[in-house]
Amino acid sequence: xxxxxxxxxxxxxxxxxxxxxxxxxxxxxxxxxxxxxxxxxxxxxxxxxxxxxxxxxxxxxxxxxxxxxxxxxxxxxxxxxxxxxxxxxxxxxxxxxxxxxxxxxxxxxxxxxxxxxxxxxxxxxxxxxxxxxxxxxxxxxxxxxxxxxxxxxxxxxxxxxxxxxxxxxxxxxxxxxxxxxxxxxxxxxxxxxxxxxxxxxxxxxxxxxxxxxxxxxxxxxxxxxxxxxxxxxxxxxxxxxxxxxxxxxxxxxxxxxxxxxxxxxxxxxxxxxxxxxxxxxxxxxxxxxxxxxxxxxxxxxxxxxxxxxxxxxxxxxxxxxxxxxxxxxxxxxxxxxxxxxxxxxxxxxxxxxxxxxxxxxxxxxx
Amino acid sequence: xxxxxxxxxxxxxxxxxxxxxxxxxxxxxxxxxxxxxxxxxxxxxxxxxxxxxxxxxxxxxxxxxxxxxxxxxxxxxxxxxxxxxxxxxxxxxxxxxxxxxxxxxxxxxxxxxxxxxxxxxxxxxxxxxxxxxxxxxxxxxxxxxxxxxxxxxxxxxxxxxxxxxxxxxxxxxxxxxxxxxxxxxxxxxxxxxxxxxxxxxxxxxxxxxxxxxxxxxxxxxxxxxxxxxxxxxxxxxxxxxxxxxxxxxxxxxxxxxxxxxxxxxxxxxxxxxxxxxxxxxxxxxxxxxxxxxxxxxxxxxxxxxxxxxxxxxxxxxxxxxxxxxxxxxxxxxxxxxxxxxxxxxxxxxxxxxxxxxxxxxxxxxx
Numbered sequence: 039x040x041x042x043x044x045x046x047x048x049x050x051x052x053x054x055x056x057x058x059x060x061x062x063x064x065x066x067x068x069x070x071x072x073x074x075x076x077x078x079x080x081x082x083x084x085x086x087x088x089x090x091x092x093x094x095x096x097x098x099x100x101x102x103x104x105x106x107x108x109x110x111x112x113x114x115x116x117x118x119x120x121x122x123x124x125x126x127x128x129x130x131x132x133x134x135x136x137x138x139x140x141x142x143x144x145x146x147x148x149x150x151x152x153x154x155x156x157x158x159x160x161x162x163x164x165x166x167x168x169x170x171x172x173x174x175x176x177x178x179x180x181x182x183x184x185x186x187x188x189x190x191x192x193x194x195x196x197x198x199x200x201x202x203x204x205x206x207x208x209x210x211x212x213x214x215x216x217x218x219x220x221x222x223x224x225x226x227x228x229x230x231x232x233x234x235x236x237x238x239x240x241x242x243x244x245x246x247x248x249x250x251x252x253x254x255x256x257x258x259x260x261x262x263x264x265x266x267x268x269x270x271x272x273x274x275x276x277x278x279x280x281x282x283x284x285x286x287x288x289x290x291x292x293x294x295x296x297x298x299x300x301x302x303x304x305x306x307x308x309x310x311x312x313x314x315x316x317x318x319x320x321x322x323x324x325x326x327x328x329x330x331x332x333x334x335x336x337x338x339x340x341x342x343x344x345x346x347x348x349x350x351x352x353x354x355x356x357x358x359x360x361x362x363x364x365x366x367x368x369x370x371x372x373x374x375x376x377x378x379x380x381x382x383x384x385x386x387x388x389x390x391x392x393x394x395x396x397x398x399x400x401x402x403x404x
Numbered sequence: 405x406x407x408x409x410x411x412x413x414x415x416x417x418x419x420x421x422x423x424x425x426x427x428x429x430x431x432x433x434x435x436x437x438x439x440x441x442x443x444x445x446x447x448x449x450x451x452x453x454x455x456x457x458x459x460x461x462x463x464x465x466x467x468x469x470x471x472x473x474x475x476x477x478x479x480x481x482x483x484x485x486x487x488x489x490x491x492x493x494x495x496x497x498x499x500x501x502x503x504x505x506x507x508x509x510x511x512x513x514x515x516x517x518x519x520x521x522x523x524x525x526x527x528x529x530x531x532x533x534x535x536x537x538x539x540x541x542x543x544x545x546x547x548x549x550x551x552x553x554x555x556x557x558x559x560x561x562x563x564x565x566x567x568x569x570x571x572x573x574x575x576x577x578x579x580x581x582x583x584x585x586x587x588x589x590x591x592x593x594x595x596x597x598x599x600x601x602x603x604x605x606x607x608x609x610x611x612x613x614x615x616x617x618x619x620x621x622x623x624x625x626x627x628x629x630x631x632x633x634x635x636x637x638x639x640x641x642x643x644x645x646x647x648x649x650x651x652x653x654x655x656x657x658x659x660x661x662x663x664x665x666x667x668x669x670x671x672x673x674x675x676x677x678x679x680x681x682x683x684x685x686x687x688x689x690x691x692x693x694x695x696x697x698x699x700x701x702x703x704x705x706x707x708x709x710x711x712x713x714x715x716x717x718x719x720x721x722x723x724x725x726x727x728x729x730x731x732x733x734x735x736x737x738x739x740x741x742x743x744x745x746x747x748x749x750x751x752x753x754x755x756x757x758x759x760x761x762x763x764x765x766x767x768x769x770x
Contacts, residue, residue, distance in 0.1 A: 046576065047583050050613055053590055053606075054583045132544060136537040161593035162705075171502040171589045174540060175582050178498060178547065182578040185551045189571060205555060210412065212548040216541050217413050217420045223537045224419055227527035240419075247416055339528075 039120075039187065040065070060151055060176055061183075064127055067143035071286075071399065072126055072257040073119035075279070078392050079261025080115040082384035083271050110194060111265075117191035118204065118264055122257050124184035129215060131177040135170055136223060137312060141304060149173035195264055203263035211256035218248030225315045226339070234324045241317045249290070250283030254399065274382035278392065281371035281378070285400040288368050291316040292361065293402060296352055301402075307348035313339020317367075322360035330354065372400045405486070405553065406431070426517055426542055427549075430493055433509035437652075437765065438492055438623040439485035441645070444758050445627025446481040448750035449637050476560060477631075483557035484570065484630055488623050490550035495581060497543040501536055502589060503678060507670060515539035561630055569629035577622035584614030591681050592705070600690045607683045615656070616649030620765065640748035644758065647737035647744070651766040654734050657682040658727065659768060662718060667768075673714035679705025683733075688726035696720065738766045 044058050080086050133139070134147035141147060146154060152172025156165040188208055192201035222244045231237045258279045259272055267275070293302050294309030295318060302308075309316060319338070323331055334354055337347050355361055375396050379389060410424050446452050499505070500513035507513055512520060518538030522531035554574050558567035588610045597603045624645045625638055633641070659668050660675030661684060668674075675682060685704070689697055700720055703713050721727055741762050745755060 043579060047579060050580070050583050050587060051606075051609060053587055057583060057586050129544075132540050136540060138533075156593060159593075160595065162595045163593050167504075168589065168593055170536075172586065174498050174502060174543075175586045175589075177540075178495075178543075179579060179582040181544065181547055182551075182575065182582070185548075186575050189555070193568065202559065209548065209552050209555075213409060213413060213545060214416070216545040216548070217416050217423060220423050220538065220541045221416060221419055223534065223541075227522060227525075227529050227534055229526065229528045240417075243417060 039183065043183065056152075056155055057172065057176060057179070060148060060172075061180060063145075064131070064148060064176070064180075065123065067145065068123065068127070070119075070123060071253060072122040074395060075254055075257035076119040076122055076261035077115055078388050078395065079258035079263075079267075079275060080111075080118075080265045081261075081388040082258075082275060082382075082392070083262045083267040084111075084265040085385075086111045086115055086265065114191040114194040114264065115261060117187045117194070118260055119257075121184045121187035121191065121208070122260070124180050124187060125212065128177040128180035128184060129219075131173050131180070133219065135173050136219070139304065139308075147173070148176055152176075191264060197266055200264055200266045203267075204260050207256055207259045207263055211252055211260070214247045215252045218244055218246075218252070222248050222314075226313050228315075230335070231315060231320065231323060234320070237315065237320050238317065238324075241315055241320045245284065245287050245291075245317060246280075249287040250280060252283070253286055254283035255279030270383055274378055274384065277378040278375050278382060278396070281375040282396045282399050285368045285371040285375070285396075286402075288317065288364050288371070289400055289402050291318045292364055292368075295319075295355060296361070307343065307352065310338060310348055310351050311341050311343045318355065318360055318364045321363050322355040322358040325358040325360060326354070368400050372396060405549070409549065422518075422521055423538065423542060423545070426514060426538075427546060429511075430497070430514060430542070430546075431489070433511065434489065434493070436485075436489055437619060438488040440761060441620055441623035442485040442488055442627035443481055444754050444761065445624035445629075445633075445641060446477075446484075446631045447627075447754040448624075448641060448748075448758070449628045449633040450477075450631040451751070452477045452481055452631065480557040480560040480630065481627060483553045483560070484626055485623075487550045487553035487557065487574070488626070490546050490553060491578065494543040494546035494550060495585075497539050497546070499585065501539050502585070505670070505674075513539070514542055518542075557630060563632050566630055566632045569633075570626050573622055573625045573629055577618055577626075580613045581618045584610055584612075584618070588614050588680075592679050594681075596701070597681060597686065597689060600686065603681065603686045604683065604690075607681055607686045611650065611653050611657075611683060612646075615653040616646060618649070619652055620649035621645030636749055640744055640750065643744040644741050644748060644762070647741040648762045648765050651734045651737040651741070651762075652768075654683065654730050654737070655766055655768050657684045658730060658734075661685075661721060662727070673709065673718065676704060676714055676717050677707050677709045684721065684726055684730045687729050688721040688724040691724040691726060692720070734766050738762060 040058075040062055047054060047058065077086075130142060131148040134142055135149050139147050140150050145151075149166075149169035149172065151169070153165040153169030155172070156163075156168040161168065188205070192205055195201040195204070221240075225240060225244060232240060255276055256279075258275045259267075262272060262275050291309065291314075294304075294314065294316065295307060297304070297306065299306050305311075309319075323334060326334060334351065337343060337351055340347075343351075376393065379393055379396070382389065406424075406428055413420060413424065443452075496508060497514040500508055501515050505513050506516050511517075515532075515535035515538065517535070519531040519535030521538070522529075522534040527534065554571070558571055561567040561570070587606075591606060591610060598606060621642055622645075624641045625633075628638060628641050657675065657680075660670075660680065660682065661673060663670070663672065665672050671677075675685075689700060692700060700717065703709060703717055706713075709717075742759065745759055745762070748755065
C-alpha cells in the first residue's frame with residue numbers, strides 16, 4: 039500500500055519524498071500488539087484460511103503488505119490489522135508532539151526527525167516549528183491511510199452486517215482515544231491532584247479509554263466482528279480484552295517510573311518529569327504522610343529532574359507500597375482475563391494464543 | 405451526528421465537554437464551499453430527490469444534520485458533503501497551528517481557544533502548549549468523524565462501484581492535501597526563492613494540490629461519483645473544477661495581500677508577514693529590478709511587519725504588474741471553466757448553478 043501511495047503522489051514532486059520516507063521508516067518499528075490482537079480476534083470466531091500470517095509472524099509484515107497469495111480472508115484481516123498499526127503510528131506521532139517526547143521506538147520522534155531535516159538543510163525559520171508541522175501532517179496522512187485500509191478490509195467482507203459492526207468498533211475506538219488523550223493532557227495541567235478517590239477515578243478513566251480499550255479490547259473486537267462474531271463471542275472477548283488492556287497499561291505506568299531506558303526506549307523516570315498522574319502515582323501519594331507528600335508534589339512534574347531526584351521519587355513510590363499494589367492489580371486483571379478466556383465460546387487454538395499474548399502483555403515481553 | 409457522538413462519549417465524563425463544545429462551535433462557521441460543490445456534483449449526474457438541500461441552503465445545515473424526511477438520496481449526499489466540511493475543519497485546525505494563525509472565521513483559532521481555557525482555569529504548565537495539544541486532538545477527532553460520515557454515505561449507496569469510486573476520490577484528496585500542505589510549509593522555510601521559472605512551478609504545485617483540487621474538483625467528483633457519474637461526466641467536471649479551484653485560490657492569494665481584515669477575517673497583509681511564496685508574489689519578484697527585489701526580500705516574511713511596510717509591499721506588488729497578471733489568470737481560468745461547463749454532458753439545472761458558484765468562487769462572494 040505504501041508503494042501505491044508513493045506512486046499516486048509522485049506528481050507532487052521530489053520535495054515530498056522525505057515525508058513519505060519518514061512514513062515508511064516509522065512503520066518499520068513497533069511491537070504490533072494491536073495487529074496481533076486483531077488477527078487473533080478474527081481467528082477466535084472463524085477459521086481464517088491462512089497459516090503464514092499468525093500473530094507471531096505479523097511482526098515482520100509491513101503494513102499493507104498483504105499478499106493475494108494468502109487468500110482473501112488473510113488479506114482482509116491483515117488490512118484491518120495494518121489499519122490499526124497505521125492509526126497507532128499516527129496517534130503516537132501526535133502524542134509525542136503533545137508530550138514533547140524526543141525519542142520513540144529507539145529513534146528520534148517524528149517532530150525531532152523533521153526538525154533535524156530543517157537544521158541539516160539550513161532553512162530559515164524555526165527548526166522546531168517545522169518539526170511540529172511535519173509531525174502533524176505525517177500523523178494526518180497516516181490516519182487517512184489507516185482509514186483506507188480499514189475500508190478495504192470492510193469492502194472485502196461479504197457479510198455487510200459484519201463489516202458494519204467492525205467499522206463501528208473502529209470508529210468508537212478512534213473517538214475514545216482522542217478524547218481519552220485530551221483528558222490525559224488535562225490531568226497534567228491541573229495545579230493539584232484531585233481528592234484521592236476522585237483522582238483515582240480520573241486516572242483510571244484515562245487508563246481505560248486512552249489505552250486499555252484501545253490496545254487490546256478494540257483490536258480484538260474489530261477482528262472478531264469482521265469475521266462475523268456473535269454477541270456472546272464479542273461479549274467474552276471484551277471481558278477478556280479489557281482486563282488485559284488494563285494490565286498492559288499498568289505495566290506501562292510501572293515502566294514509565296522504574297523502566298530501563300534500554301528496554302523502554304525512553305529516558306528513565308520519564309513519567310515523573312512529565313507529571314503523569316497515573317494510577318501508580320495516585321496510589322503512592324495517597325499512602326504518603328502529609329509532609330512527604332508535599333516534598334513529592336514539589337518534585338513531581340518538574341521537567342528538570344536530575345537522576346538523584348528521579349531515584350528519590352522512585353524510592354518513595356516503592357516504599358509507599360504503591361508498586362506492590364499495582365503489581366497485585368496487574369495479577370488480578372490477568373487472572374480475571376484468564377477466567378473470561380476459559381469460558382469464552384471461541385476457537386480453541388486462538389484461545390491458547392490469546393492466553394499467551396495476554397501474559398506477555400502484562401509483562402511487556404514481546 | 406454530533407449529538408450521537410456526544411452521547412457515545414458521555415462515559416468519558418464532564419471534562420471532555422469543552423472538546424466536544426469546541427467541535428460543535430467550530431463547525432457552525434464557514435462558507436461550506438466544498439459541501440456546495442459536492443451536492444452540485446451529485447445533481448450534475450442524477451436527479452437527487454430533494455429540493456430543500458440545494459447548494460444555497462446547505463449554508464444553514466449543520467454537519468450530520470441530514471434528516472430522513474429528505475429521502476435516502478438526500479441523506480447520502482448530505483453525509484458526503486458534511487464529511488468534506490468536517491475534513492476541512494480538521495485541516496484548518498491543524499493548519500492554523502502550523503501557520504501560527506490566531507483567528508479563523510472571525511473567532512480565535514482552535515489552539516488559541518484551548519490556550520484561553522487554560523489561562524482562565526489557572527492550570528499549571530504552558531497555556532500555549534495546552535492549546536496546541538487541544539487543537540491537534542480536536543483535528544484528529546474531526547478527521548475521524550469526517551471519515552465516519554463518508555463511510556455512511558458510501559454504505560447507503562447501493563451501487564458498489566459508485567461508492568468505491570467516491571471513496572477513491574476522497575482518499576486521494578486527503579493524501580494530496582496533507583502532502584501539498586507539507587510542500588507549502590517547506591516553501592516558506594527555503595532561505596531564498598528558487599530561480600523564477602522553478603519557483604513559479606513550485607508555487608503552482610502547492611496551489612493546485614493544497615487548494616485548487618481540494619476546494620472544487622475533489623468535492624465535485626466525490627458527489628458525482630457517488631451518484632454513478634460515467635467517465636465522460638467525471639472528465640468534464642474535472643475540466644471545469646480544476647480551473648475554478650485555481651481561480652478560487654488565486655483570489656485567496658490576492659486577498660492574503662490586499663484583503664480587508666473585515667472581509668477575510670485575517671489581518672491585512674497576513675501572507676506578506678508569513679512569507680507565503682504564492683504565485684502572486686513570485687510574479688511580482690520576477691518583474692522587479694534587482695535592487696528593488698532585494699528590498700522586497702528583506703521585508704517579505706518578517707513577522708513583525710508594520711502597517712507602513714505592509715503598504716509598501718502592497719504597492720510594490722501592484723506596481724510590478726503582478727496583480728494585473730493574476731487578475732488575468734483568474735479571468736482566464738474562469739473562462740476555461742465556463743467553456744468546459746458548456747460542453748459538459750450533465751444535468752442542465754446543475755450546470756446553471758455550477759456556473760454561478762464558479763463565478764462566486766472567483767470573486768469570493770459567498
